[in-house]
Amino acid sequence: MSIRKPSDIPSREITDQSAYLNRRTLLRTGVLAASTVATGGLYRWLNHASAPPLTQALLKDLKAPSPADMSKGFFTSEQKTPLDQITTYNNFYEFSTEKTDVAGEAAGFVASPWKISVEGLCLKPRVFDLDDLMKLGPPEERVYRMRCVEAWSMVIPWDGIPLARLLDKVQPLGTARYVGFETLFDPKRMPNQTSSVLPWPYVEGMRMDEAMHPLTILATGIYGLALPPQDGAPVRLVVPWKYGFKGIKSIVKIKLLGTRPKTTWNAEGPDEYGFYANVNPQVDHPRWSQQTERRIGEGIRPTLLFNGYADLVGHLYAGMDLRANF
Ligand SMILES: Nc1nc2c(c(=O)[nH]1)N[C@H]1C(S)=C(S)[C@@H](COP(=O)(O)O)O[C@H]1N2
Numbered sequence: 001m002s003i004r005k006p007s008d009i010p011s012r013e014i015t016d017q018s019a020y021l022n023r024r025t026l027l028r029t030g031v032l033a034a035s036t037v038a039t040g041g042l043y044r045w046l047n048h049a050s051a052p053p054l055t056q057a058l059l060k061d062l063k064a065p066s067p068a069d070m071s072k073g074f075f076t077s078e079q080k081t082p083l084d085q086i087t088t089y090n091n092f093y094e095f096s097t098e099k100t101d102v103a104g105e106a107a108g109f110v111a112s113p114w115k116i117s118v119e120g121l122c123l124k125p126r127v128f129d130l131d132d133l134m135k136l137g138p139p140e141e142r143v144y145r146m147r148c149v150e151a152w153s154m155v156i157p158w159d160g161i162p163l164a165r166l167l168d169k170v171q172p173l174g175t176a177r178y179v180g181f182e183t184l185f186d187p188k189r190m191p192n193q194t195s196s197v198l199p200w201p202y203v204e205g206m207r208m209d210e211a212m213h214p215l216t217i218l219a220t221g222i223y224g225l226a227l228p229p230q231d232g233a234p235v236r237l238v239v240p241w242k243y244g245f246k247g248i249k250s251i252v253k254i255k256l257l258g259t260r261p262k263t264t265w266n267a268e269g270p271d272e273y274g275f276y277a278n279v280n281p282q283v284d285h286p287r288w289s290q291q292t293e294r295r296i297g298e299g300i301r302p303t304l305l306f307n308g309y310a311d312l313v314g315h316l317y318a319g320m321d322l323r324a325n326f
């Protein structure tokens with residue numbers, strides 16, 4: 001891969017419509033090369049007051065997935081949800097409980113510098129900043145279905161690193177059976193944390209084997225752009241076979257644990273939101289059916305067991321009663 005400075009680009013390549021694209025492409029190339037300088041630049045640029053608006057024109061062409069990547073579930077050929085819908089219809093209660101207000105409330109959120117402490121039952125606990133994360137290796141592309149427990153869904157092209165890549169780095173002990181996650185608590189920067197709509201900080205968790213599964217990623221981007229604030233900047237969890245609320249945003253702490261951690265929605269409504277929260281059309285929410293979903297920008301479609309990833313994750317739950325462990 002060649003990395004070109006702006007001055008190296010022949011002017012014929014810079015058309016009106018591609019001016020931003022080229023700028024973004026260069027920054028992204030820096031990330032792929034795990035260059036400390038370019039990586040910092042990417043995040044700063046996207047948080048800068050003069051950053052251009054998020055428009056479809058900025059998006060990179062996704063590479064054509066290989067058959068091997070398809071068989072791992074890393075890509076779906078389903079139609080991708082447009083960026084403007086992914087970034088204007090959000091659940092992020094730290095900013096607003098109104099999905100269409102989150103983007104506006106989160107607009108000024110500064111997600112750099114950022115630190116994530118990885119601690120607990122491991123040999124090498126460590127605090128990672130964003131450059132440290134990028135040094136673990138280049139972000140990978142994934143195109144995943146995302147199914148919210150509220151029965152709407154999207155198809156999102158993420159960039160991110162497998163969570164296993166980070167966890168391996170701290171050398172988990174054999175006694176680590178669960179992983180807990182925490183969102184930033186900072187009411188000055190996340191204004192709705194002054195309300196008591198949820199107990200703060202938002203916390204999530206899963207079993208160690210779920211965390212180590214190759215489908216589980218820490219997302220750092222969408223459509224090749226650094227993650228916008230409303231989608232969980234700078235780093236959020238994505239577990240595509242589980243309901244969206246497991247995908248905790250703006251993570252500052254990851255803890256390896258011997259016992260199951262408390263998780264926000266399960267603690268709020270244990271009869272409505274399970275710890276596992278595996279997508280399952282056969283197990284209704286007490287107040288609505290989970291058999292179908294509204295694909296944003298499209299229409300109603302059937303919901304699939306494990307959100308369509310059953311072949312890849314079903315073995316994690318062999319012999320388990322999915323109704324009792326919902
Ligand atoms: N910290 C935090 N993480 C969160 C939430 C939240 O309110 N706070 N909402 C969850 C829910 S319910 C969903 S559906 C997804 C939505 O992600 P999106 O807005 O990027 O589509 O984020 C999840 N992660």
Ligand SMILES: [Mo]
Nearest residue numbers: 148149244245
């Ligand atoms: Mo959700």
